[in-house]
Amino acid sequence: xxxxxxxxxxxxxxxxxxxxxxxxxxxxxxxxxxxxxxxxxxxxxxxxxxxxxxxxxxxxxxxxxxxxxxxxxxxxxxxxxxxxxxxxxxxxxxxxxxxxxxxxxxxxxxxxxxxxxxxxxxxxxxxxxxxxxxxxxxxxxxxxxxxxxxxxxxxxxxxxxxxxxxxxxxxxxxxxxxxxxxxxxxxxxxxxxxxxxxxxxxxxxxxxxxxxxxxxxxxxxxxxxxxxxxxxxxxxxxxxxxxxxxxxxxxxx
Amino acid sequence: xxxxxxxxxxxxxxxxxxxxxxxxxxxxxxxxxxxxxxxxxxxxxxxxxxxxxxxxxxxxxxxxxxxxxxxxxxxxxxxxxxxxxxxxxxxxxxxxxxxxxxxxxxxxxxxxxxxxxxxxxxxxxxxxxxxxxxxxxxxxxxxxxxxxxxxxxxxxxxxxxxxxxxxxxxxxxxxxxxxxxxxxxxxxxxxxxxxxxxxxxxxxxxxxxxxxxxxxxxxxxxxxxxxxxxxxx
Numbered sequence: 001x002x003x004x005x006x007x008x009x010x011x012x013x014x015x016x017x018x019x020x021x022x023x024x025x026x027x028x029x030x031x032x033x034x035x036x037x038x039x040x041x042x043x044x045x046x047x048x049x050x051x052x053x054x055x056x057x058x059x060x061x062x063x064x065x066x067x068x069x070x071x072x073x074x075x076x077x078x079x080x081x082x083x084x085x086x087x088x089x090x091x092x093x094x095x096x097x098x099x100x101x102x103x104x105x106x107x108x109x110x111x112x113x114x115x116x117x118x119x120x121x122x123x124x125x126x127x128x129x130x131x132x133x134x135x136x137x138x139x140x141x142x143x144x145x146x147x148x149x150x151x152x153x154x155x156x157x158x159x160x161x162x163x164x165x166x167x168x169x170x171x172x173x174x175x176x177x178x179x180x181x182x183x184x185x186x187x188x189x190x191x192x193x194x195x196x197x198x199x200x201x202x203x204x205x206x207x208x209x210x211x212x213x214x215x216x217x218x219x220x221x222x223x224x225x226x227x228x229x230x231x232x233x234x235x236x237x238x239x240x241x242x243x244x245x246x247x248x249x250x251x252x253x
Numbered sequence: 254x255x256x257x258x259x260x261x262x263x264x265x266x267x268x269x270x271x272x273x274x275x276x277x278x279x280x281x282x283x284x285x286x287x288x289x290x291x292x293x294x295x296x297x298x299x300x301x302x303x304x305x306x307x308x309x310x311x312x313x314x315x316x317x318x319x320x321x322x323x324x325x326x327x328x329x330x331x332x333x334x335x336x337x338x339x340x341x342x343x344x345x346x347x348x349x350x351x352x353x354x355x356x357x358x359x360x361x362x363x364x365x366x367x368x369x370x371x372x373x374x375x376x377x378x379x380x381x382x383x384x385x386x387x388x389x390x391x392x393x394x395x396x397x398x399x400x401x402x403x404x405x406x407x408x409x410x411x412x413x414x415x416x417x418x419x420x421x422x423x424x425x426x427x428x429x430x431x432x433x434x435x436x437x438x439x440x441x442x443x444x445x446x447x448x449x450x451x452x453x454x455x456x457x458x459x460x461x462x463x464x465x466x467x468x469x470x471x472x473x474x475x476x477x478x479x480x481x482x483x484x485x486x
Contacts, residue, residue, distance in 0.1 A: 057386050090392025100387035104405050104480075113401060114391035148484065159387075166391060 005066075006170055006201055007031040007054060012063035014049055014225075023049040024060065025225035031170070031203060036196045038216035038233075039205045042248055046225035047205045051174050054203065055092045056085055067092070068169065090118050093163030097175040099155040101147040101162070107134070108143040111162045119166070126165070133161040137191050153184030157191050164195075171195065173204040189215075209252055213237055221245045259453040266444045266454075272348050273440035274461055279345070280354065280436060281423045281465075284361040288422070291366030296373040297399075310370070317367035322360075323428055329360040330432040349435060357429040365422050372418060376411035377403055409480045416473035420466045427462070437461050 007030070014024035023046045031037055039047045052058040054065060056072060064071045067088055070078055077083040102110050111130035115121040121129075134140045137157040147155055156176055163171060173192065177185045189211050196202060196215050206212060212219055212233060219236040221229040221244075229242045237253075240246045298310035317325065333356070334340060340352040380403050388398040408415070430439035437458050444454040 055390055057390065086389075086392045086394050089390055092390070094387070094390035096383060096387060098383055100381075100383040102384065102387070102402055102406075103484075104409065114388075114393060117397055117401065118392040146484075163391070172390075 004032045004034075005030045006033045006035075006068065008064075008066040009050075009054070010064045010066070012050070012053060012065065013061045014046075014053060014058060015061045022225045023058075024053065024063075026063070027222075027225075027227045029220065029227060029230065031201065033169075033201055034199050035218055036202045036204065036216050037218045037220060038212040039203065039220045039222060040207070040209070040212055040236075040248075041220075041222035045222040047220075047222045048174055049225075050222065051172050051203060051205045054172055055089050055094060057094075086118070090114070090166050091169045093160075093166060093168035093171040095156070095159050095163055095171065095173045095176045097178050099147070099152070099159045099179075101155055101159055103147050106144050106146055107139070107150070107158050110147070110158065111165045114162075115165050130161075130165055133164055134158075136194075137161055151184060152180045153187045156180065156184075156188045160188075160191055160195070170201040170203065173202065173206065175205055175207065177206065177208055207252070209237070221248070223248070255452050255456065259448075259450050260457075262448050262450065263444050263453040263457060266440065266447065269440040269443050270437065270457060270461065272346075272435060273437035273458075274465070275346060276349050276354070276434065276439075277423065277426055277436040277462075278465065279349070280357055280361065280426045280429060280434065281419075283358045284365055284422050284426070285419055287358065287362035288365035288369055291362060292369030292373050295366060295370035296377065299370065299374055300377065314367045314370055317364055318371075322364055322425055323431065325364055326357065326360040326428060326432060329363070330356040333359075350433065353429075353433040353435075357426070357432060357434045361422060361426060361429070364425070365418060368421075369415070369418055372411050372414045373407065376407035376414075379410055380406050405480075409477070412473060412477045412480070416470050416477075419473065420470055423466050423469065424462065 009027055009029050009031070012024050012027045013022070015022055025046075027050055039050065041047045049058055053060050060073055064073050068091070070083075070088065072083065072085060072088050074083055102113070105113065108127060108130055111133065112123065112126040115126040115129070116123055131140055131143060134143055137160070139154060139157060142150060142154065147158070150158065176192070177188050180188065185208070189208065192202070192204070192211070193215050204211070204216070216233050219231060219233050220227055221236060221242065223244050229236065229240065229245050236245070237249065240249055295310045295314060298306040299314070301307060340355055342350065342352050344350055345354060384402050384406070385398055388402040389395070393401070426436060427438045430436055430442060433439070441451065441454040441458045445451040
């Protein structure tokens with residue numbers, strides 16, 4: 001069973017300004033292979049900080065993150081040498097609220113940069129793979145366009161396949177639809193739904209309760225930097241226990 | 254008074270002016286290269302984690318920005334290189350005295366490096382942090398992130414400022430005649446010595462400097478257009 005644990009988060013803490021601001025206040029959770037874990041909670045609850053800690057975009061104050069058997073919060077790896085976070089990050093794809101496509105590169109260049117530079121994939125092979133991925137999200141004909149020529153929904157679909165081009169073991173989504181016009185939310189959620197169906201391990205911070213209910217197999221509710229309730233979508237949405245969760249759901253549903 | 258004869262006389266020394274142009278161009282080109290490399294290093298030091306490097310780079314930049322160019326060049330030439338004693342006396346292209354030329358390149362590079370580093374720093378800091386995060390999350394190292402993601406965007410944003418600095422270098426290089434570099438200004442001085450007339454030679458120098466600086470800014474403007482491919486809808 002332990003093999004199924006892709007990421008183990010233990011007592012994760014992130015403090016700012018000494019200990020005055022506790023963005024994360026002791027979060028412990030296991031993420032299993034194949035999980036679609038949806039993190040919900042009011043803004044300022046620490047859910048983005050939690051997600052961004054998983055690939056160390058935020059460096060936690062205390063606690064550990066064991067990814068594929070390696071505690072990536074340590075300075076030294078299991079071999080005793082300096083831990084190379086880049087090695088672990090390439091196995092964790094990340095999708096941001098504001099897409100963060102590279103504006104000076106075409107869509108194809110956006111997608112081939114990391115495979116070629118990090119994994120030494122030959123350019124031609126990386127392009128072939130990129131075009132296949134673009135075809136899957138219906139954007140093959142935009143391969144030579146620049147990000148600014150794309151709509152928000154198209155940009156986010158590109159951002160997803162850009163991360164997928166690295167063949168990650170887990171995909172982290174940080175409010176992927178929050179910056180989109182309402183009519184574009186669907187096309188991005190469709191891609192994510194498809195990804196979940198294929199068995200990709202996903203951690204999704206979102207305000208899309210419909211998506212959480214339908215696609216997620218586990219839902220986490222966070223508030224004040226703490227993990228207050230965890231359960232299946234049915235348990236969380238239909239039988240909430242924690243009063244904070246009940247209050248939150250009454251406001252968003 | 255400017256006279257036709259004056260110009261004719263001054264132009265008899267066209268070879269001196271030509272040599273001056275060659276000298277000014279090589280001086281500026283080398284300054285641009287070394288200054289840019291130095292600026293990049295300084296900018297990275299100033300933004301890096303090491304407090305010592307940050308302090309050194311900051312002191313350096315502030316020192317060079319707060320003192321006159323002519324003082325810097327005299328200090329480099331008369332103090333650092335101690336006259337002409339330590340440098341070999343051979344001549345570049347058969348006429349540029351290396352023992353004068355080299356300190357001038359050093360002084361101009363050190364000076365423009367300080368200014369350019371501030372331009373580069375502001376350019377890098379103007380790039381959204383999300384770009385770095387996206388690049389790092391894909392597994393690119395901080396060096397590769399800088400090279401492939403941040404610098405191309407930063408340089409595009411600061412090209413007008415860089416162009417301005419390149420033009421400034423060409424103009425500021427005129428001060429190097431004070432330590433005996435045979436640039437365009439020194440040709441003016443030579444003509445003055447030989448003909449007892451300065452006005453026409455100065456007009457010629459003015460035209461020459463303009464012909465150097467104006468195309469420089471135009472060439473960079475061309476690159477600016479080419480690099481902004483990602484801005485068009």
